[in-house]
Amino acid sequence: MKVKDVVSGMLTVVVVLAIPLTVSAEDLKKQMIDQGRYLIQVGGCNDCHTPGYPQQGGKVPEKDWLTGDVVGFKGPWGVTYPQNLRILFSEMTEDQWVAKAKSLETRPPMPWFNVRDMSEPDMRAMYQFVRSLGAKGNPAPDYVAPGMAVNTPYIEFYPKNLPGMQASK
Numbered sequence: 001m002k003v004k005d006v007v008s009g010m011l012t013v014v015v016v017l018a019i020p021l022t023v024s025a026e027d028l029k030k031q032m033i034d035q036g037r038y039l040i041q042v043g044g045c046n047d048c049h050t051p052g053y054p055q056q057g058g059k060v061p062e063k064d065w066l067t068g069d070v071v072g073f074k075g076p077w078g079v080t081y082p083q084n085l086r087i088l089f090s091e092m093t094e095d096q097w098v099a100k101a102k103s104l105e106t107r108p109p110m111p112w113f114n115v116r117d118m119s120e121p122d123m124r125a126m127y128q129f130v131r132s133l134g135a136k137g138n139p140a141p142d143y144v145a146p147g148m149a150v151n152t153p154y155i156e157f158y159p160k161n162l163p164g165m166q167a168s169k
């Protein structure tokens with residue numbers, strides 16, 4: 001085989017490979033967004049971060065997802081509010097989100113350990129989906145320390161009737 005033939009053969013391979021690759025860049029992004037939507041849904045993020053989601057059996061339009069909630073969770077840790085993830089993500093790059101997710105640790109009842117244990121591709125897919133929705137809504141109320149006055153609605157999270165505790169009335 002002549003050098004010329006080898007080179008032209010290689011060029012053909014490059015051209016054939018390049019066509020599907022450019023097409024799939026867009027497809028890849030769409031796949032990531034679809035995967036992110038799925039993870040947010042089955043990961044339970046809407047359960048707390050989307051107002052009314054459990055009450056409406058998950059029938060909240062996607063455009064209203066993850067805007068945070070003014071209903072707090074009160075427990076021995078004080079009162080915490082599901083943050084507005086639409087605003088949070090719009091203020092971070094994808095890499096900043098990955099770094100935050102890998103070292104995430106919050107107060108209860110946020111299941112931060114589940115986010116921390118996600119694979120990096122899943123963290124990135126989640127980010128792409130939330131960014132595709134854009135920023136929306138207002139920041140959630142500030143955290144309230146134990147014993148301080150609470151001016152919002154809240155749900156109480158205190159364990160009752162644990163072994164060794166006196167029975168609740």
Ligand code: HEC
Binds near residue numbers: 044045048080115
């Ligand atoms: C049981 C309710 C609940 C669920 C389920 C939940 N969160 Fe949260 N999340 C919260 C609360 C409450 C806070 C605020 C915690 C605090 O103030 O320390 C929070 C905080 C966060 C924060 C930190 C925000 C910041 O500014 O630091 C991130 C990020 C987050 N949640 C992402 C998620 C993702 C992603 C999911 C789904 C995998 C999810 N949450 C599921 C209740 C929940």
